[in-house]
Amino acid sequence: MSDLQLATSRFHAPELIAASGLVAVGIVVSPPRWPLPYELAGNLTPLAPVGLREIEDRGEFERRYVERLERFGVERARTILRGFADAYEAPGCVLLCFEDLAKPGEWCHRRVFAAWWEEQTGQPVQELDAH
Secondary structure, eight states, rough: OOOOOOEEEEOOOOOHHHHHHHEEEEEEESSSSSOSSOOOEEOOOGOOOOOTTTTOHHHHHHHHHHHHHHOOOOOHHHHHHHHHHTTTTSSEEEEEESSHHHHHHHHHHHHHHHHHHHHHHSSSOOEEOOO
């Protein structure tokens, strides 16, 4: 598969995840502790906000999270995500966490990742939503 498609969403969006045709991959510090109605291919902890969840200032959180992403690197992330996609014969991955971005004022590291990925690769990362 030449192009790796990426999208983001939340664990509580099984219909959107299924409709996307993408492999579900968590990017969280701790994956859900309840049964999911779909298979979670794995959790890519290096893309999770490990050690950053207690930072209340959004700007500081984003700066430190992007530093974390930079240390891990686009190519390493692409290689691992492509591995998940290829193993499931899918065009790419949907990266999941918990926040419901439909709620006013809600934000999440998955969209910081999406902006970083687009900046690094030129490839947009769509948020799967019901709107």
